[in-house]
Amino acid sequence: MVPIEVEERNRAQASDRDKDRAFLSQWSSEDYPACHVGMGLLSRLAESSPGAYELALSMGFERPDHPLLKRNPMWRAFVEHMNTCGDCNEA
Numbered sequence: 482m483v484p485i486e487v488e489e490r491n492r493a494q495a496s497d498r499d500k501d502r503a504f505l506s507q508w509s510s511e512d513y514p515a516c517h518v519g520m521g522l523l524s525r526l527a528e529s530s531p532g533a534y535e536l537a538l539s540m541g542f543e544r545p546d547h548p549l550l551k552r553n554p555m556w557r558a559f560v561e562h563m564n565t566c567g568d569c570n571e572a
Contacts, residue, residue, distance in 0.1 A: 500524075514542045516568035519559060526555035 484553035503514070504524045513520055523542075535555045540547065547561040563569045 494510060500528075515559070516566055519569050520565060522555060522559040522561050522562055526553065526559060529555055 503525065504527060505520065508514070515523060523534070523537075526537070530553055533550055533556055535554065536547070537544075537550055540560075542563075543557075544550070545563070550556040
C-alpha cells in the first residue's frame, strides 16, 4: 500500500516533468538558447511572467537591455547567468 502523500508527490513530480518536456520541446536539443541552468531560469520566467517570456522569445533572447524586460527579476537572473556562464557563452 502506497501512502497518499507519496502518490501526491509522485503525481506532482510527473506533472513537473511533463511541463519541462513541453517547455523544452520548443527547440531541438542542439538549439537550446542556454545551458540547463539557463533553461531552468527561462522556464521559470515563462511560468511566472508569460508576457515577458513571449517578448524575450520574439526577440530571440538577444535584447538583454530591453526596458520592458529589465524590470523582471527572472529576466535579470537569466541575463546575469548568460553573462557569466561558460557553457552559455561558448562560441
